[in-house]
Amino acid sequence: MVADEDSDARLAIARRFFETIPHSAVLGMEPVAVGERTLTARVPYRESMVGNPVTGVIHGGVITTLVDQTSGGAVIAALNATRAVATLDLRIDYMRPAVPGEAVYAHAECYKLTEQIAFARCSVYQPGVDDPIAMSMSTFMRVADDGPTLVEGVA
Amino acid sequence: MKDLMARVAEARRSGDPDALVALIPYARLLGISFSEAGGALEFRLAFREGNVGNPHLPALHGGVIGAFMENAAVLHLLWTQQASRVPKVVDFSIDYLRPGRPETLCAACDVRRQGRRVANVAVQAWQLDEAGERREVASARCHFLLADPEAESAGI
Numbered sequence: 001m002v003a004d005e006d007s008d009a010r011l012a013i014a015r016r017f018f019e020t021i022p023h024s025a026v027l028g029m030e031p032v033a034v035g036e037r038t039l040t041a042r043v044p045y046r047e048s049m050v051g052n053p054v055t056g057v058i059h060g061g062v063i064t065t066l067v068d069q070t071s072g073g074a075v076i077a078a079l080n081a082t083r084a085v086a087t088l089d090l091r092i093d094y095m096r097p098a099v100p101g102e103a104v105y106a107h108a109e110c111y112k113l114t115e116q117i118a119f120a121r122c123s124v125y126q127p128g129v130d131d132p133i134a135m136s137m138s139t140f141m142r143v144a145d146d147g148p149t150l151v152e153g154v155a
Numbered sequence: 156m157k158d159l160m161a162r163v164a165e166a167r168r169s170g171d172p173d174a175l176v177a178l179i180p181y182a183r184l185l186g187i188s189f190s191e192a193g194g195a196l197e198f199r200l201a202f203r204e205g206n207v208g209n210p211h212l213p214a215l216h217g218g219v220i221g222a223f224m225e226n227a228a229v230l231h232l233l234w235t236q237q238a239s240r241v242p243k244v245v246d247f248s249i250d251y252l253r254p255g256r257p258e259t260l261c262a263a264c265d266v267r268r269q270g271r272r273v274a275n276v277a278v279q280a281w282q283l284d285e286a287g288e289r290r291e292v293a294s295a296r297c298h299f300l301l302a303d304p305e306a307e308s309a310g311i
Contacts, residue, residue, distance in 0.1 A: 021209070022207040022208075023205055023207060023216040023219050024216075049180065050179075050181060051181050051229075053159060053178060058181070059180075059225075060222075060244040061185070061219075062222065064218050065221070066218070067218070068218035068221065086251065086254070087217045087251050088250070089249060089251065090217075090251075091247070092248075
């Protein structure tokens with residue numbers, strides 16, 4: 001099926017994009033699905049990501065990084081390009097702590113593209129739990145078409 | 156680690172910021188430190204390759220900048236307030252002003268309002284230019300819950 005081939009190709013590009021980002025490698029973040037304007041990514045649970053050693057809950061900052069990168073990735077998917085985008089602002093509401101010991105997922109959608117700005121929303125969750133961990137809204141600045149490419153050799 | 160808040164209080168009493176940072180694994184992973192001078196706290200994120208988001212510029216990861224600022228707000232509250240537990244982030248909003256260059260990033264916090272249950276904290280992050288002038292990198296605002304409802308009703 002052509003649609004599946006397209007999504008496989010997009011996922012392969014997203015993987016290379018994630019692999020070139022040093023901090024994403026430090027956290028072990030990886031994309032799991034890429035749509036035409038959506039991206040789903042996960043981050044495994046690691047002791048080094050804990051924010052509260054009493055509860056073992058991962059730090060809000062890890063969620064911030066996951067949301068920023070997943071939302072930016074959704075924008076790049078929507079642009080169908082491998083040019084970098086710059087985050088203008090990002091807001092996250094934390095609804096509940098992540099369950100310790102389990103991976104955390106983020107699903108982002110670029111719901112509007114204008115000539116210069118991209119708008120994204122993102123939800124953070126753990127499989128099997130209905131309640132989201134966090135919700136986010138963000139805006140990104142598109143960069144010029146002659147800007148740096150994210151993945152060498154692809155653009 | 157049941158006596159976490161006791162260890163926080165001990166770090167504060169002995170004036171040892173590193174002992175406080177050491178209690179938070181993710182703050183250690185990022186490489187955060189802070190110091191107190193003239194009654195003000197200044198936070199620093201030493202440059203590490205692992206904190207890069209765009210290796211082509213190169214620039215610090217936007218998420219790392221946000222995480223550093225959120226950490227700074229938590230550490231600021233733990234160091235300066237009599238919190239009964241680790242502050243719990245409710246929301247976090249960040250405006251990015253410039254790319255973070257591959258060098259030390261600094262931050263300072265302003266507790267705009269602290270009630271019994273919630274605190275509003277503004278955080279500014281900057282780097283120094285060649286002339287030693289502050290070059291603002293990001294501005295953030297966050298809310299934290301400071302106490303559990305049970306502690307509140309028990310008058311703690």
